[in-house]
Amino acid sequence: MKSNPDIHSLRAGVIGTGFIGPVHVEALRRLGITVAAICDVADLGARAATRLAIPQAFADYRDLLACPEVDVVHITAPNRFHCEMSLAALRAGKHVVCEKPLAMNTGETARIVQAAQAARRVFAVNYNVRFYPAVLAMRERVERGELGDIIHVNGSYLQDWLFKDTDYNWRLLPKEGGKLRAVADIGTHWMDAVSFILGAGIRSVLADLATWHKTRQRPLGEVQTFAEADAKVRYAAYRVQTDDFGSVLLRFANGARGNLGVSQVAAGRKNCIRIEIYGSKKSAWWCSEEPETLHFGSRDGANETAVRATAAFGAGAAGLMDYPPGHVEGFPDTFKMNFRNIYTAIAGGPGERLFATARDGHREVAVCEAILKSSRCRQWVFV
Ligand SMILES: NC(=O)c1ccc[n+]([C@@H]2O[C@H](COP(=O)([O-])OP(=O)(O)OC[C@H]3O[C@@H](n4cnc5c(N)ncnc54)[C@H](O)[C@@H]3O)[C@@H](O)[C@H]2O)c1
Numbered sequence: 484m485k486s487n488p489d490i491h492s493l494r495a496g497v498i499g500t501g502f503i504g505p506v507h508v509e510a511l512r513r514l515g516i517t518v519a520a521i522c523d524v525a526d527l528g529a530r531a532a533t534r535l536a537i538p539q540a541f542a543d544y545r546d547l548l549a550c551p552e553v554d555v556v557h558i559t560a561p562n563r564f565h566c567e568m569s570l571a572a573l574r575a576g577k578h579v580v581c582e583k584p585l586a587m588n589t590g591e592t593a594r595i596v597q598a599a600q601a602a603r604r605v606f607a608v609n610y611n612v613r614f615y616p617a618v619l620a621m622r623e624r625v626e627r628g629e630l631g632d633i634i635h636v637n638g639s640y641l642q643d644w645l646f647k648d649t650d651y652n653w654r655l656l657p658k659e660g661g662k663l664r665a666v667a668d669i670g671t672h673w674m675d676a677v678s679f680i681l682g683a684g685i686r687s688v689l690a691d692l693a694t695w696h697k698t699r700q701r702p703l704g705e706v707q708t709f710a711e712a713d714a715k716v717r718y719a720a721y722r723v724q725t726d727d728f729g730s731v732l733l734r735f736a737n738g739a740r741g742n743l744g745v746s747q748v749a750a751g752r753k754n755c756i757r758i759e760i761y762g763s764k765k766s767a768w769w770c771s772e773e774p775e776t777l778h779f780g781s782r783d784g785a786n787e788t789a790v791r792a793t794a795a796f797g798a799g800a801a802g803l804m805d806y807p808p809g810h811v812e813g814f815p816d817t818f819k820m821n822f823r824n825i826y827t828a829i830a831g832g833p834g835e836r837l838f839a840t841a842r843d844g845h846r847e848v849a850v851c852e853a854i855l856k857s858s859r860c861r862q863w864v865f866v
Pocket residue numbers: 498499500501502503504522523524527544558559560561562564582583584609610611653668706707708
C-alpha cells in the first residue's frame with residue numbers, strides 16, 4: 484500500500500449518516516485520515532458515532548462546522564441541503580467534499596462556485612466514477628491520441644432500486660432531490676466521467692425523459708436509500724413528477740457525439756455504468772459490472788482485453804490503485820482514490836488534480852437544466 488504522510492494530519496467531519504456517509508467514513512479511514520465528527524438529525528448522528536466509533540456527534544450541522552478538530556467537511560445529506568451546507572462550511576474556513584449533484588439548480592451552484600473561489604479552499608464534488616482505474620486508463624489513452632479523433636461515445640447508467648411503485652426515497656420528490664431524478668442522480672456520473680475522459684464538456688443536448696410509474700405509493704415514515712420494502716408498512720399514493728428513465732443525445736465541445744441511456748427501473752441492473760468510446764483509430768469500452776477489465780476494439784486487428792494493473796491496461800491509474808491484478812478494486816475504492824487525490828491537493832502535495840471541482844459540479848447541473856428544457860420543448864438545447 485502506498486502511504487501519503489502529508490494527508491494524515493487532516494481531520495474530517497461527515498454530515499449525513501444514511502447510505503453514502505458511512506462509505507465516506509470507511510474510505511477516509513482506509514487512507515489513515517481521522518474522522519473527528521459526524522452529524523445527522525435527531526439521534527441519528529449519535530447512533531452512527533457509536534456504530535462507527537467516531538468521537539464527536541452533532542444533531543445540528545452548524546455545530547460540526549464550529550468544531551476546531553474538523554479541517555474538511557464531507558456533505559452527504561440529501562441534495563436540497565448541499566448549497567446551504569457548502570456555503571456555511573466555506574464561511575467556517577473548511578475545505579469541502581460535497582456529494583453530487585452539487586445543488587438543486589444553477590442559481591445555487593453558481594453561488595457555491597463563487598464562494599469556493601473567494602474562500603481559497605479546496606472544494607470537491609464527489610464524482611467518484613472518475614476514479615475507477617479503467618476510467619483513468621481510458622482518459623490517458625484519449626489524451627495520448629491512441630484512439631484517434633473521438634467519433635462518438637455510447638453508454639448507459641442503469642439501476643433497478645426504484646423499479647416497483649412501492650420503492651420510495653426522497654430523490655423521487657422534486658423539492659428534495661431536484662426537478663430531474665435519474666438523469667441528475669446517476670446520469671451526471673456518466674456525463675462527468677465521459678467529459679473527464681474526453682477532456683471536453685457537453686455543448687448541447689436532445690433529451691427524451693419519461694416516468695414509468697406516474698403514481699407511486701409512499702410508505703408512511705422515512706426510508707433509507709436502497710432499503711428493502713417491508714410488508715407491514717402502510718402507503719399513501721402520490722403523483723410522480725421526476726424521470727424514471729431517459730435517453731439523451733449529446734454533442735461535446737471536441738465535436739464528438741454521445742448517446743446516453745439512464746434508468747432506475749431496469750430490472751436486474753443494480754448499479755451498471757457502461758462507457759464505450761469510438762475513435763478514428765480504435766475504440767475502448769468498459770462496464771462497472773466487470774470493473775477489472777478494459778476492452779479495446781480494432782477494425783482489422785484482434786480485439787484486446789486488458790486486466791487492471793497489467794502493462795496492457797496502461798499507466799493512467801498509476802498511484803490511484805493499491806491492489807495487484809486479480810484482487811478486485813471496485814466502488815468503495817473509487818471513494819478512497821478520489822479522497823486521496825483531494826486530500827493530497829488540500830495538503831499542497833504533488834500530482835494532477837483529477838477530482839471534480841465546484842465548477843465541474845456547476846456544469847453538470849447546467850447540463851441537467853438543458854436536458855429538462857430539451858425534453859419539454861423536444862428540441863436541441865445549448866448548455
Ligand atoms: N457518489 C455516489 O456514488 C453517491 C451514492 C449515493 C448517494 N450519493 C449522494 O449522497 C447524498 C446522500 O444520499 P444517500 O443515498 O446517502 O441518502 P440517505 O437518505 O440514505 O442519507 C441521507 C442522510 O442525511 C441525513 N440528513 C437529512 N437532513 C440532514 C441535516 N439537515 N443535517 C444532517 N443530516 C441530515 C438523513 O437523516 C440521512 O441519514 C445525495 O446527495 C446523493 O446524491 C452519492
